[in-house]
Amino acid sequence: MTGHAVVIAGGGPTGMMLAAELTLAGTDVAIVERRDSPELAGSRAGGLHARSIEVLDQRGIADRFVSQGKTYPVVHFASIQLDISDFPSRHPYTLGLWQNHIERILAGWIGELGVPVYRGREVTGFTQDDTGVDVELSDGPPLRARYLVGCDGGRSLIRKAAGIEFPGWDPSTSSLIAEVEMAEEPELGVRRDEKGIHGIGRLEDGKRLRVVVREERPREAGESAEPTLRDLSQALIAVWGTDFGVHSPTWISRFTDMTRQAASYRKGRVLLAGDAAHVHFPVGGQGLNIGLQDAVNLGWKLGQVVRQVSQEDLLDTYQAERHPVGAQVLKTTMAGTALSRSDARIDAVVDTVSELLSMDEPRKRYAGRLSGLDIHYDLGEGHPLLGRRMPDLDLVTADGPLRVFTLLHDARPVLLNLGAPGSFGIDPWADRVRLVDATYAGPWELPVLGAVSAPPAVLIRPDGHVAWTGDPGHPAHRDGLREALTTWFGPPAVRPELPQALARRQPAERDRPDLASTGGRHRAERHRPRQQLHRNLVEGGRDDRGERDVPEPGRDRHGELGQVLRGRREPRDVRCLLESGAAG
Numbered sequence: 001m002t003g004h005a006v007v008i009a010g011g012g013p014t015g016m017m018l019a020a021e022l023t024l025a026g027t028d029v030a031i032v033e034r035r036d037s038p039e040l041a042g043s044r045a046g047g048l049h050a051r052s053i054e055v056l057d058q059r060g061i062a063d064r065f066v067s068q069g070k071t072y073p074v075v076h077f078a079s080i081q082l083d084i085s086d087f088p089s090r091h092p093y094t095l096g097l098w099q100n101h102i103e104r105i106l107a108g109w110i111g112e113l114g115v116p117v118y119r120g121r122e123v124t125g126f127t128q129d130d131t132g133v134d135v136e137l138s139d140g141p142p143l144r145a146r147y148l149v150g151c152d153g154g155r156s157l158i159r160k161a162a163g164i165e166f167p168g169w170d171p172s173t174s175s176l177i178a179e180v181e182m183a184e185e186p187e188l189g190v191r192r193d194e195k196g197i198h199g200i201g202r203l204e205d206g207k208r209l210r211v212v213v214r215e216e217r218p219r220e221a222g223e224s225a226e227p228t229l230r231d232l233s234q235a236l237i238a239v240w241g242t243d244f245g246v247h248s249p250t251w252i253s254r255f256t257d258m259t260r261q262a263a264s265y266r267k268g269r270v271l272l273a274g275d276a277a278h279v280h281f282p283v284g285g286q287g288l289n290i291g292l293q294d295a296v297n298l299g300w301k302l303g304q305v306v307r308q309v310s311q312e313d314l315l316d317t318y319q320a321e322r323h324p325v326g327a328q329v330l331k332t333t334m335a336g337t338a339l340s341r342s343d344a345r346i347d348a349v350v351d352t353v354s355e356l357l358s359m360d361e362p363r364k365r366y367a368g369r370l371s372g373l374d375i376h377y378d379l380g381e382g383h384p385l386l387g388r389r390m391p392d393l394d395l396v397t398a399d400g401p402l403r404v405f406t407l408l409h410d411a412r413p414v415l416l417n418l419g420a421p422g423s424f425g426i427d428p429w430a431d432r433v434r435l436v437d438a439t440y441a442g443p444w445e446l447p448v449l450g451a452v453s454a455p456p457a458v459l460i461r462p463d464g465h466v467a468w469t470g471d472p473g474h475p476a477h478r479d480g481l482r483e484a485l486t487t488w489f490g491p492p493a494v495r496p497e498l499p500q501a502l503a504r505r506q507p508a509e510r511d512r513p514d515l516a517s518t519g520g521r522h523r524a525e526r527h528r529p530r531q532q533l534h535r536n537l538v539e540g541g542r543d544d545r546g547e548r549d550v551p552e553p554g555r556d557r558h559g560e561l562g563q564v565l566r567g568r569r570e571p572r573d574v575r576c577l578l579e580s581g582a583a584g
């Protein structure tokens with residue numbers, strides 16, 4: 001039986017991003033994708049939000065996307081535009097770029113990374129046991145994997161077969177999206193009415209048109225009958241009074257506002273990411289974006305678990321961090337969907353919300369949320385950076401100028417020392433964490449929060465989130481750093497250090513705010529079982545098959561890892577589906 005450490009069902013944006021992250025983490029991963037070719041029929045997502053572009057920048061590939069799209073310095077809450085041009089990011093904009101282009105670029109990247117893709121095959125089922133998962137395919141022998149990740153979209157077979165509940169709300173509305181030709185010159189642009197938003201725009205070839213039109217009665221996206229040209233014609237007539245002689249469709253699809261989220265993102269050795277874990281109306285252009293960010297959160301963690309650098313409970317932090325982000329997106333899109341209709345009452349609400357969002361603080365808060373720049377994982381109390389994204393600072397190192405994101409290109413954790421160079425070491429983690437001495441003289445500014453104090457040192461996870469801040473020259477902070485390093489990147493590789501250090505520490509000392517090196521105290525307490533793995537490492541452990549399969553003390557057997565528009569509003573949220581414009 002062919003085996004991989006990880007098999008990913010579904011090679012959409014989420015599956016490809018996850019495969020890349022796992023490959024960078026030194027993990028043997030393969031994708032099983034139902035489609036024969038990487039070409040995507042039709043277009044779905046209209047672009048990328050600021051945090052997604054930052055995440056791609058962290059891997060050194062943002063330019064591949066930005067150079068192909070168009071930038072807009074705004075995000076949208078329903079039809080209300082919020083300016084983000086003043087956000088402290090290298091990418092304070094939304095990138096208009098159709099999903100087929102996004103997928104093409106991602107496919108090129110995973111090709112460079114050498115990710116195997118089993119194309120034209122479906123995952124049809126699986127069985128999991130204590131040591132792995134047998135993954136059944138529609139064609140060919142099954143695959144054996146230590147973990148299976150369902151990135152197989154909203155109708156996810158993996159989610160259903162794993163018996164993971166998908167609670168939420170049934171659709172209240174459905175729309176058709178199509179790429180067609182029209183015999184008559186249609187009315188181009190966006191139309192809002194009491195049913196919702198509709199629009200017609202010209203495609204890049206200048207001949208075909210993209211149509212989005214709300215249907216008279218809501219249907220399930222999965223209703224057995226696929227939408228037909230007749231359905232499209234009827235829906236056009238209901239809105240415009242004519243179907244403009246619609247003909248020659250190359251793609252007709254249906255989407256709804258069904259809003260659901262997987263109760264759990266993991267069951268044993270099976271995990272979910274992207275649309276398989278959460279579905280919602282496309283308003284606000286969030287789905288693809290949070291799928292990419294799920295993948296970047298999960299990839300390094302799963303890689304460490306597979307390499308036995310960390311225990312399985314590290315995977316619990318994937319659910320703990322990403323489920324709340326998904327739940328927030330569902331809530332925001334439900335609100336956006338309600339506001340996207342137009343009648344006197346809804347228009348009055350939209351005007352009111354628009355006025356509120358014209359004030360600077362509400363604008364920043366919502367724009368931070370919609371752009372993904374405000375994401376904050378709860379890693380306990382401490383410096384405002386803790387759990388937030390690390391800003392892409394312009395550093396100066398002994399080797400010259402360097403951007404923080406450049407340090408993350410190979411998806412390895414970084415301890416950034418901004419104090420005296422060489423003042424401390426992290427030898428027991430040196431095989432996993434890169435220590436970089438640098439200076440930075442500029443301001444520290446976070447989206448939404450504004451200016452924050454400069455930390456002496458920052459521990460940055462591979463996904464770009466800050467795991468610890470403090471002063472490693474201070475003995476109490478050093479203990480906090482050791483805890484954070486152990487929590488996130490596994491126990492120290494050198495035998496005596498951690499147990500003695502931990503033994504010396506009294507619980508009360510850990511809780512003293514005056515010893516406030518931050519990062520990982522709460523996490524460390526939630527993840528006590530990792531101490532067992534530490535014992536294994538110190539004593540030279542055996543894995544659950546009784547084989548010697550964990551590293552010898554002090555050795556990594558895998559080696560080097562491997563308007564508000566200030567108050568103005570426009571009916572742009574369907575426009576994103578029509579032109580290569582800002583997402584949502």
Ligand SMILES: Cc1cc2nc3c(=O)[nH]c(=O)nc-3n(C[C@H](O)[C@H](O)[C@H](O)COP(=O)(O)OP(=O)(O)OC[C@H]3O[C@@H](n4cnc5c(N)ncnc54)[C@H](O)[C@@H]3O)c2cc1C
Pocket residue numbers: 009010011012013014015032033034035043044045046047099121122123124151152153154157177255273274275276282284285286287288289290291576577583584
């Ligand atoms: C009209 C519309 C507009 C949208 N606009 C935006 C937007 O502006 N911004 C945004 O962020 N998002 C938008 N979205 C949402 C976005 O398209 C999805 O969130 C995104 O595609 C999810 O990516 P994914 O990889 O998780 O799932 P998918 O893209 O659905 O990919 C799943 C993959 O799995 C494969 N697959 C399925 N089952 C199996 C199986 N059993 N075995 C093997 N392979 C399988 C499929 O062929 C597919 O390639 C929009 C969606 C729609 C419908």
